[in-house]
Amino acid sequence: MPSHSAIALPLSALLCLIASLMLSGCAAPSSHWPATRDLPSQSGPPDPLVRFNGQRVASPEEWARDRRPELKKLFQHYMYGFLPPVPDRIQFVNQGIFTDLLGGKATMKLIDIQAGPEGAPKIQLMLIVPNQRRGPVPVFLAMNFCGNHALLSDPRVPLTTGWLYDSCKGCENGRATEAGRGSQAMDWPLSDIIDRGYALAAFCSTDIDSDRKDVSDGVYAWLSRYWKDPSIAAPANRGTIAAWAWGFHRCVDYLVRDPDIQRQQIAAVGHSRNGKTALLAAALDERIGLAIPHQAGCGGSAPSRGKIGESVERINTAFPHWFNARFKEFNTETDRLPFDQHALVALCAPRPVLFSNAAEDQWANPSGQFDMLKAADPVYKFLGASGLQSETPPPLGQLSPGRLGYYIREGKHSMTAGDWQVFLKFADAHFRSGQ
Numbered sequence: 001m002p003s004h005s006a007i008a009l010p011l012s013a014l015l016c017l018i019a020s021l022m023l024s025g026c027a028a029p030s031s032h033w034p035a036t037r038d039l040p041s042q043s044g045p046p047d048p049l050v051r052f053n054g055q056r057v058a059s060p061e062e063w064a065r066d067r068r069p070e071l072k073k074l075f076q077h078y079m080y081g082f083l084p085p086v087p088d089r090i091q092f093v094n095q096g097i098f099t100d101l102l103g104g105k106a107t108m109k110l111i112d113i114q115a116g117p118e119g120a121p122k123i124q125l126m127l128i129v130p131n132q133r134r135g136p137v138p139v140f141l142a143m144n145f146c147g148n149h150a151l152l153s154d155p156r157v158p159l160t161t162g163w164l165y166d167s168c169k170g171c172e173n174g175r176a177t178e179a180g181r182g183s184q185a186m187d188w189p190l191s192d193i194i195d196r197g198y199a200l201a202a203f204c205s206t207d208i209d210s211d212r213k214d215v216s217d218g219v220y221a222w223l224s225r226y227w228k229d230p231s232i233a234a235p236a237n238r239g240t241i242a243a244w245a246w247g248f249h250r251c252v253d254y255l256v257r258d259p260d261i262q263r264q265q266i267a268a269v270g271h272s273r274n275g276k277t278a279l280l281a282a283a284l285d286e287r288i289g290l291a292i293p294h295q296a297g298c299g300g301s302a303p304s305r306g307k308i309g310e311s312v313e314r315i316n317t318a319f320p321h322w323f324n325a326r327f328k329e330f331n332t333e334t335d336r337l338p339f340d341q342h343a344l345v346a347l348c349a350p351r352p353v354l355f356s357n358a359a360e361d362q363w364a365n366p367s368g369q370f371d372m373l374k375a376a377d378p379v380y381k382f383l384g385a386s387g388l389q390s391e392t393p394p395p396l397g398q399l400s401p402g403r404l405g406y407y408i409r410e411g412k413h414s415m416t417a418g419d420w421q422v423f424l425k426f427a428d429a430h431f432r433s434g435q
């Protein structure tokens with residue numbers, strides 16, 4: 001265990017101390033960034049190719065060396081909070097390999113990821129790979145709301161053990177029960193995913209952090225107990241979306257080591273708050289090859305300066321734990337943000353990103369999301385990638401071409417088997433034909 005003297009340090013320094021002891025890398029202390037009130041007002045999306053000091057990025061090398069790391073820090077400092085550290089001790093415990101899934105056409109591997117010393121949150125990863133494969137396959141890495149057991153009715157999948165949303169079928173007193181098994185199978189077309197030659201890796205967000213204003217469990221709470229410093233888990237210093245993104249990264253730690261997975265072809269997927277997380281995870285980790293934030297909206301794919309749907313003030317009020325305390329200072333001053341969500345997409349460049357939406361889901365601001373892709377496009381072009389191929393969104397039900405993909409269908413806020421067909425099409429276009 002660490003020495004107690006670390007507790008006297010400010011949080012940023014403490015996190016870096018943790019970093020130096022536990023991590024392979026850490027964001028630099030961020031105290032040199034201006035206070036929110038001292039940031040200049042910018043009515044539109046700030047140019048991602050202009051550095052914080054006002055200098056224009058001159059080359060792709062400068063983008064990768066200076067501007068990309070700067071943007072990563074800015075997002076964590078002003079909005080999401082810093083991700084928990086990367087553990088230098090990570091264990092992958094095989095809990096079973098079953099070769100007879102889906103009538104024998106797939107193999108299910110159950111892996112417990114223990115990211116950190118004993119007591120750290122354990123992520124239960126479920127990986128399903130096609131049996132008919134000639135080599136490593138691309139994978140959709142998806143974070144779910146209700147547990148892996150909800151995705152298929154196979155009794156060998158363990159029930160998720162953490163806190164659970166009341167809205168999940170079978171949830172009793174905040175915990176999963178057998179009644180939830182397979183309850184979301186309709187929305188996760190496993191058989192199609194496998195037939196198309198993809199693997200699916202799934203994990204439940206609440207293995208990492210429960211989605212509550214009461215932040216007494218999860219990865220930050222564990223860190224805070226481990227370091228005997230309550231401030232680490234204080235709402236001011238943490239963000240649930242950042243914690244979940246850290247969970248994505250730990251699953252990637254496993255996937256890049258699995259010989260059945262094509263390590264350059266990991267697609268991060270999530271719906272709504274899970275989509276916000278998938279985009280952040282991809283933006284902060286270049287090992288993720290493609291991102292699909294589905295109907296992610298405010299705090300994810302929609303502009304913070306947006307006038308349609310959910311506002312920054314509203315999301316910070318309803319879900320204060322999703323972002324850090326500093327983000328609340330922008331509630332009525334989003335014009336002071338030194339970035340907008342297009343810069344999160346730009347961080348993914350030149351990797352493919354798909355924003356998929358539903359026409360009735362105006363809360364997620366679908367048209368504002370298209371504007372974010374437009375504003376990220378110059379970075380794709382700057383890096384020599386195809387980006388957006390049209391100035392206007394495609395008609396309803398049509399996927400746009402290019403590495404910045406957009407799709408909007410009829411209907412409401414949901415993730416359906418039909419949406420997965422679009423995800424597959426987008427992944428085919430980029431993983432298979434290299435558009």
Ligand code: GCU
Nearest residue numbers: 272273274296297298310315
């Ligand atoms: C709420 C919230 C959204 C979020 C959504 C979800 O509607 O306001 O920001 O995307 O929940 O995660 O389902």
